[in-house]
Every structure is written in structure tokens, then in C-alpha cells.
Amino acid sequence: MNILYDERVDGILPDVDKAVLLQTLQARLPDLEVLHQREELKPYECDGLSAYRTTPLLVVLPRYLNEVQGVLRICHELRVPVVARGAGTGLSGGALPLEKGVLLVMARFNNILHIDPAARTARVQPGVRNLAISQAAAPFGLYYAPDPSSQIACSIGGNVAENAGGVHCLKYGLTVHNLLKVEILTVDGEHLTLGSEALDSPGFDLLALFTGSEGMLGVITEVTVKLLPKPQTAKVLLAAFDSVEKAGRAVGDIIAAGIIPGGLEMMDNLAIRAAEDFIHAGYPVDAEAILLCELDGVEADVHDDCNLVRQVLEQAGATEVRQARDEAERVRFWAGRKNAFPAVGRLSPDYYCMDGTIPRRELPGVLQAIAALSAEYELRVANVFHAGDGNMHPLILFDANQPGELDRAEALGGKILELCVKVGGSITGEHGVGREKINQMCAQFNSDELTLFHAVKAAFDPSGLLNPGKNIPTLHRCAEFGAMHVHMGQLPFPELERF
Amino acid sequence: MRTAHDIDDSAVLLEQVNQALAYATPLRIQGSNSKLFLGRTVAGEILDTRSHRGIVSYDPTELVITARCGTPLSELAHVLDAAQQMLPCEPPAFGDATVGGMIACGLSGPRRPWSGSVRDYVLGTRVITGHGKHLRFGGEVMKNVAGYDLSRLMAGSYGSLGVVTEVSLKVLPKPRQCLSISLEIDADRALLRLAEWGQQPLPISAACHDGQRLHLRLEGGAGSVAAAHERLGGELLDSSFWTDLNEHQLAFFDEDQPLWRLSLPNNTPGLALPGRQLIDWGGAQRWLKSDADAAFVRNVVAEVGGHATCYSHGLIDSPFQPLPDALMRYHRTLKQQLDPRGIFNPGRLYAEL
Numbered sequence: 001m002n003i004l005y006d007e008r009v010d011g012i013l014p015d016v017d018k019a020v021l022l023q024t025l026q027a028r029l030p031d032l033e034v035l036h037q038r039e040e041l042k043p044y045e046c047d048g049l050s051a052y053r054t055t056p057l058l059v060v061l062p063r064y065l066n067e068v069q070g071v072l073r074i075c076h077e078l079r080v081p082v083v084a085r086g087a088g089t090g091l092s093g094g095a096l097p098l099e100k101g102v103l104l105v106m107a108r109f110n111n112i113l114h115i116d117p118a119a120r121t122a123r124v125q126p127g128v129r130n131l132a133i134s135q136a137a138a139p140f141g142l143y144y145a146p147d148p149s150s151q152i153a154c155s156i157g158g159n160v161a162e163n164a165g166g167v168h169c170l171k172y173g174l175t176v177h178n179l180l181k182v183e184i185l186t187v188d189g190e191h192l193t194l195g196s197e198a199l200d201s202p203g204f205d206l207l208a209l210f211t212g213s214e215g216m217l218g219v220i221t222e223v224t225v226k227l228l229p230k231p232q233t234a235k236v237l238l239a240a241f242d243s244v245e246k247a248g249r250a251v252g253d254i255i256a257a258g259i260i261p262g263g264l265e266m267m268d269n270l271a272i273r274a275a276e277d278f279i280h281a282g283y284p285v286d287a288e289a290i291l292l293c294e295l296d297g298v299e300a301d302v303h304d305d306c307n308l309v310r311q312v313l314e315q316a317g318a319t320e321v322r323q324a325r326d327e328a329e330r331v332r333f334w335a336g337r338k339n340a341f342p343a344v345g346r347l348s349p350d351y352y353c354m355d356g357t358i359p360r361r362e363l364p365g366v367l368q369a370i371a372a373l374s375a376e377y378e379l380r381v382a383n384v385f386h387a388g389d390g391n392m393h394p395l396i397l398f399d400a401n402q403p404g405e406l407d408r409a410e411a412l413g414g415k416i417l418e419l420c421v422k423v424g425g426s427i428t429g430e431h432g433v434g435r436e437k438i439n440q441m442c443a444q445f446n447s448d449e450l451t452l453f454h455a456v457k458a459a460f461d462p463s464g465l466l467n468p469g470k471n472i473p474t475l476h477r478c479a480e481f482g483a484m485h486v487h488m489g490q491l492p493f494p495e496l497e498r499f
Numbered sequence: 500m501r502t503a504h505d506i507d508d509s510a511v512l513l514e515q516v517n518q519a520l521a522y523a524t525p526l527r528i529q530g531s532n533s534k535l536f537l538g539r540t541v542a543g544e545i546l547d548t549r550s551h552r553g554i555v556s557y558d559p560t561e562l563v564i565t566a567r568c569g570t571p572l573s574e575l576a577h578v579l580d581a582a583q584q585m586l587p588c589e590p591p592a593f594g595d596a597t598v599g600g601m602i603a604c605g606l607s608g609p610r611r612p613w614s615g616s617v618r619d620y621v622l623g624t625r626v627i628t629g630h631g632k633h634l635r636f637g638g639e640v641m642k643n644v645a646g647y648d649l650s651r652l653m654a655g656s657y658g659s660l661g662v663v664t665e666v667s668l669k670v671l672p673k674p675r676q677c678l679s680i681s682l683e684i685d686a687d688r689a690l691l692r693l694a695e696w697g698q699q700p701l702p703i704s705a706a707c708h709d710g711q712r713l714h715l716r717l718e719g720g721a722g723s724v725a726a727a728h729e730r731l732g733g734e735l736l737d738s739s740f741w742t743d744l745n746e747h748q749l750a751f752f753d754e755d756q757p758l759w760r761l762s763l764p765n766n767t768p769g770l771a772l773p774g775r776q777l778i779d780w781g782g783a784q785r786w787l788k789s790d791a792d793a794a795f796v797r798n799v800v801a802e803v804g805g806h807a808t809c810y811s812h813g814l815i816d817s818p819f820q821p822l823p824d825a826l827m828r829y830h831r832t833l834k835q836q837l838d839p840r841g842i843f844n845p846g847r848l849y850a851e852l
Contacts, residue, residue, distance in 0.1 A: 203826065
């Protein structure tokens with residue numbers, strides 16, 4: 001079932017007179033940069049989910065807040081949908097444009113407004129890159145903890161919109177745990193402050209509600225994040241296993257020993273070999289699985305933790321445990337993991353990255369089921385896994401030029417996500433729903449739950465003009481999706497509620 | 500883990516909500532009533548959550564515990580304790596608080612600035628909604644960004660958006676070492692030192708100045724705690740101090756004057772307000788015992804970017820700091836969407852909600 005906006009099931013969008021809109025924008029916001037020629041629009045037709053493309057009606061690139069406000073007011077008056085976009089690195093199509101909508105690019109708001117070392121906060125514009133915050137804070141011995149693998153490129157506004165994660169979430173939390181305050185503009189351009197510089201604020205926790213709301217409730221115009229003191233030291237252990245199950249059990253054993261690693265990552269054999277060919281990180285290429293366990297903090301504690309974890313890993317049946325001898329080797333160990341996606345990309349013309357989460361105890365069964373699905377759909381799957389927090393990134397290898405392969409990859413991906421839901425997990429841990437997982441939302445939530453989500457949307461955007469079609473599917477779409485599954489054979493999980 | 504008290508009473512709670520919806524009867528949702536003094540008085544039929552209790556699941560290696568709303572916090576703490584784990588945000592019990600009340604009020608203890616708040620540990624909830632449905636949001640996994648985050652929205656909403664019947668919480672292993680010390684230093688200097696220490700990787704997990712002395716809790720591995728103790732010096736302090744602080748059982752809280760909670764940016768200098776103050780959360784939370792006028796307290800606090808909550812019940816009509824007009828408007832539309840008949844704790848947070 002196609003995921004591009006389909007008015008038949010996603011709702012009718014207002015028809016927009018492009019000439020009138022362009023004229024109005026130019027007349028009322030003469031300094032606003034507006035792209036409207038076909039060739040200018042081309043670079044904006046997708047975000048990080050590049051398999052899906054739609055040419056936006058117009059692209060606006062504001063430099064000043066009053067321009068953002070002006071764009072929102074005009075679009076609200078003329079009933080034009082607005083899709084906000086940061087750096088465009090999102091992997092779920094959250095910033096996928098609409099043919100009948102304006103793409104509001106916030107990338108030019110890229111100033112760090114204030115770093116306050118005594119308060120341990122950074123106040124930044126939404127287009128500031130994630131890594132740039134940590135770089136600006138570094139002279140004070142501070143950093144911003146969430147580190148999605150796109151951190152050199154992704155912007156903080158997008159991080160808030162998607163509640164971005166990274167490899168250090170188990171210990172340091174997601175974006176939502178590291179925010180103090182956001183400034184937003186509502187669909188009709190009204191300014192609201194959510195959160196505050198204090199640790200809590202009166203009223204409902206709208207900061208939590210907006211974090212991860214995928215541009216559906218408002219447009220983020222400023223973000224205040226918490227900074228943390230940089231850990232004194234970080235050490236990494238690499239453990240090899242002759243079975244994925246043993247590696248999975250070792251993860252539970254580390255936690256049971258009372259240790260919360262800074263990072264705890266697993267890769268399967270296909271991912272190990274791909275990463276090793278690409279980065280030469282020194283990974284054991286004949287291992288069925290490796291674990292990377294980073295321990296950070298004060299020197300003495302890290303030393304004790306390393307010894308304890310080494311013991312646990314050995315008892316769990318690791319065939320080899322290595323500690324990075326120096327900082328260079330630690331960085332190399334991580335480089336293999338952080339480049340796992342492009343490394344796997346070298347094995348295949350295209351790959352499709354999934355983002356399901358599962359309770360960790362379900363890992364062996366889920367990996368077996370993925371292997372079975374991989375055989376059934378005749379597509380290879382490499383597994384990269386934030387093992388500490390149960391977030392899996394199976395990478396499905398395919399060739400879009402082979403007829404039918406993209407469809408098969410999509411179908412396989414859908415099955416994997418439904419499997420995650422079945423074992424008590426979620427269809428998305430950190431990439432967001434966007435358009436990509438819009439159909440799988442129908443497997444995770446029932447119609448009453450989706451109806452309540454639509455009610456939340458209606459509280460902030462009754463006209464439905466902000467990023468229509470993303471995050472929450474219409475009941476109509478779910479009915480069609482459910483019907484299609486039935487039509488093609490058996491329902492995948494008959495015990496799940498359908499409508 | 501199951502005890503004789505474990506009862507799934509959600510059908511009864513749902514039935515009561517549906518009755519209330521049918522007749523538009525306001526409900527006053529209560530657990531043990533331990534935080535009745537917070538917020539405005541609700542006139543309504545009592546919905547007692549305590550019949551729906553018990554720990555639904557707990558697997559220490561998954562770091563997740565799921566409990567029904569009526570489960571006493573003491574029972575939760577007992578079960579976690581047995582597995583050497585804890586709920587790091589240290590919600591106060593104020594007697595016999597329940598899990599549901601902990602979520603509804605969202606109060607966190609001394610570790611909050613370092614560990615995060617109650618809301619930060621919420622992974623998923625089951626909620627009886629204003630449409631008479633029993634729904635599930637979030638889940639039992641650490642990372643989950645599917646749909647809007649209604650679970651965390653419930654934390655601190657004082658029951659005005661729905662009845663939370665069950666919650667899944669992230670838990671963590673207890674620190675291997677814990678040591679409390681107290682230093683002879685005045686409040687202003689203590690605040691300066693705390694701002695300085697905050698930028699360093701010190702294992703501080705609680706910091707309170709009681710007017711005379713700075714009390715610190717150090718938690719971590721044996722090495723870091725010993726090193727920090729050696730560096731900071733001070734006298735050893737009994738760890739029961741933190742429980743007394745959290746439960747408002749220090750002598751400071753006994754005085755007869757009204758009690759205010761001030762929530763402030765964490766590097767706020769000493770505030771000149773009449774009455775006595777006790778600094779917690781490394782400066783980000785201050786308790787004020789004062790007869791000062793509410794508007795005066797709030798102006799002083801708002802000036803520095805904070806807000807003030809009145810903890811003395813009935814003293815003023817709006818114990819929570821009033822919201823700016825635009826923000827209140829969105830609070831109202833959200834309340835109307837999620838509780839269209841206005842049955843859940845009407846007026847508890849604000850008269851308009």
C-alpha cells in the first residue's frame with residue numbers, strides 16, 4: 001500500500017491557487033526567499049527517506065521569525081498545508097512535502113543564542129546542528145547528550161520534532177529528557193513558550209507532548225537544552241559471540257550486574273563483515289555477533305565496571321573480549337558501528353533501515369523470525385541493534401532497479417514492525433512514524449487510541465494544515481490497510497484488534 | 500510477586516466513568532488522598548483508585564516495572580528494593596501515596612536534577628478517557644516514538660485529562676555506593692559552589708541547604724564516591740535526612756506559616772523574600788515559609804524565570820502559578836478534546852480546566 005499522500009484515504013486537501021499564494025507571500029513578505037520553479041524545488045522533494053519523493057508546491061526559506069509567523073498566517077488564511085523541515089535527515093519521511101503544500105525550511109535559523117555554563121543550558125535556534133551544540137559547549141567541559149548517528153548534519157529542531165535518540169539513550173535519555181524549553185508558533189502563527197528554564201512548569205506538560213509530535217502541533221522556533229559535564233573517561237569493550245542468542249543474554253547479564261553502560265550495541269555477522277570491510281575497525285569477522293559496551297564516568301568507577309563487565313561477558317560465553325587499548329582504538333571500534341549503515345549500503349544498491357523496539361528478552365525469537373522472513377522474501381537483512389534499550393535497526397538489502405524489489409523490501413519491513421508490536425514493542429524507537437510507518441500505526445494502536453490522537457491534533461491544529469498525513473493514520477487508511485492484509489491471505493496477527 | 504491484594508478492578512472504574520459521562524457528573528479521582536492539600540478543591544463524586552492494585556509485571560533485567568494505579572508506592576519500593584533497583588526520581592510518599600497519585604501529581608524527590616522527574620521515567624500508561632474507553636499509550640520499551648506522547652502528558656496533569664489505571668516505569672540499579680555529607684557554608688556561597696560543581700563530573704545526587712549547612716549526597720562507584728568525599732570533606736550525614744526532606748518532615752516544614760514551592764532556573768542566586776527558605780535540587784527548588792502576599796512571591800519568582808506553587812491548601816484560589824492567556828487557551832482546548840464532558844477533577848489545576 002503506497003505511502004505517498006493519498007487523498008482518498010488520508011483526507012481531502014484544500015486546493016491551492018499557487019499563483020495567488022506566491023503573490024501573497026511576495027507582497028506581504030518581500031524579503032522572504034521563495035522557491036517556486038520546478039528545478040529549484042527538486043532538491044527538497046524528499047528527506048532522509050529518499051525512496052519516496054513529492055515535489056512541494058513552494059519552498060520558503062525564512063531568515064527571521066516574523067517571516068515564519070507571516071508564512072503561517074498567510075497559509076492559515078488561504079488554507080494551505082505547511083510541512084516544516086529542518087536539515088532533512090529524518091529517516092521516516094516526516095518532512096516529505098505535499099504537492100498541495102508549502103515546505104517551510106527552518107535550516108537558516110542556525111545561531112547558537114546563548115551557552116550558560118553555570119546553568120548548564122544552551123539556547124539555540126532550531127536549525128543548529130546537533131553536534132554544533134556539543135562543540136560550542138566543549139570549552140566549558142559540557143556537552144549535549146543525545147547523539148543520533150546523523151548528528152553532524154541533523155538539526156535540533158528536527159531532533160525535538162522526532163524525539164531523536166542515539167547510542168547513549170539507556171543512560172542519558174532521549175531528546176525529551178534533555179530539553180528545558182521550546183518556543184513554538186501555532187498553525188495560525190501564535191507564539192507559545194512550552195517548558196521553562198526551571199526544571200518544571202505550571203500546567204500540562206506540553207513540552208513532553210510536543211517532543212516527537214512530528215511537526216503536527218506547531219513549528220519549533222527556539223530550543224533550550226540541558227548540558228551535562230563530559231564524563232572524565234570512556235572505555236569500550238568488544239565481545240565476540242558464536243551465537244546471537246548468547247550475545248542477547250549477555251546484555252541482560254550486564255544489566256543484572258547493576259551496570260548501566262553509556263552505550264551497548266550489538267551487530268550480527270552480516271553487519272560486522274560490512275563494517276569491517278568499510279572501516280577496518282578490527283572486528284572479528286567470523287563472529288556471529290559482537291557487543292560493544294562503553295563504560296563512562298569517573299576513572300576509578302569505569303575501571304571497576306570494565307572488570308565486572310569483562311567477567312560477565314566471559315561467563316556469558318564470549319569467545320573473545322577485548323578492551324580498546326587507547327582512545328584511537330575506542331574511536332575505531334565506534335566508527336565501525338556508527339558507519340554500519342553506509343557500510344551495509346556498500347553491499348547492495350539500496351537498503352531500507354527499520355527502527356522497531358522490543359523488550360530485550362524477546363531478542364532471540366525476533367532475530368530468528370527476521371531470518372525466516374528474510375528467506376521468505378529473498379532479501380538479505382543485516383541487524384544492528386541498540387541492545388541496551390531494545391531498539392533494533394534491521395537493514396533490508398535490495399535493488400530498486402529490480403522490478404518488485406522495493407515492494408518486497410517494504411512488505412518485509414512492515415512484517416518486521418508488526419512482529420515488534422506482537423512481542424510488546426513498538427514500530428519506531430527513534431526515527432518517527434512520518435509517512436514511512438503510517439500503515440503500521442494501524443497495527444500498534446486501535447481505532448479508539450487513534451481517535452484520541454486525532455483529538456490531541458484538533459486541540460492545536462483544528463484546520464489540520466500542519467504536516468497533514470504524517471504520524472497518525474486516518475481510520476479510513478487503517479480500514480483499507482487491514483482489508484488489504486485480509487485480502488492477501490490471513491491476517492498476520494489475528495489476535496490484534498482490527499477495524 | 501503477586502500478593503493477596505492484587506486486583507484488576509479496571510472494569511469497575513470504567514463503569515463508574517461511563518456512569519459519570521452519562522450524567523455529566525464531575526469525578527474527584529483519589530488514591531490515598533496524601534496530596535489532597537495540593538491544588539484546588541474539587542467538588543465531585545469520589546472515584547477511589549485503590550481497589551485497582553498490584554504489580555502487573557517486573558523483570559529487573561528489562562529495567563521496567565508495570566503497576567496498577569492503586570498500588571502503594573511502599574509496595575513498589577519494596578519489590579524494587581529486593582532486586583537492588585529503584586525508581587530514581589524518588590517520588591515522596593506523604594504517608595501512603597499510590598502509583599496513580601505519583602503520576603497525577605508528578606512530584607519528584609531530591610535526586611530530580613540529576614536523575615530526571617517522574618515524567619522522565621514514564622514509559623507507558625493505560626488510561627480511562629473522557630470518551631469512556633480504556634486505552635493504552637506508550638509501552639514497556641525504553642524508546643518508543645509512535646504517536647503523541649500521551650503517557651508523559653499524564654504526569655503532573657492532576658487527573659484532569661483521564662484516569663491513569665496502569666503505568667510502566669523505567670527503573671535503574673541502585674548505586675553501588677552512597678554517602679551523605681554536610682558542609683559548613685552559607686547559602687549564597689553554597690549556590691556558587693553548586694553551579695561550579697555542576698560543570699564537573701562529580702557524583703552528587705542531592706544537594707540541600709537548610710539555612711545553616713549544605714547537605715550533599717554522593718552516589719556512584721566506590722572510587723568516585725571516595726574521591727569526591729576526600730575532595731569536598733565535611734561531616735558524615737545520616738541518609739535519613741533525604742527522606743525527611745522529601746517527606747517534609749524536617750523541622751523547617753513544621754512552622755505555621757504558609758508553605759510555597761519555588762521552581763527556579765538552577766543557577767538562580769539567593770532570592771530576597773520575607774520568611775525562611777530551604778534550598779533543594781541544588782538550587783532549582785526552594786521551599787519558602789512566608790506570610791508574603793502571593794502576587795509578590797510570584798512576581799519575584801517570575802522575574803528570574805521560575806514559578807511558585809502554594810502548598811498550603813485553600814490559602815489562595817490559584818495555588819498553581821497562573822498561565823499566560825494564550826497558553827491557557829490551549830490548555831482549555833486540550834482539556835475539552837480529551838475530557839469533553841469535563842468530568843475529570845474539574846478545577847483541581849485551574850478554575851478554567
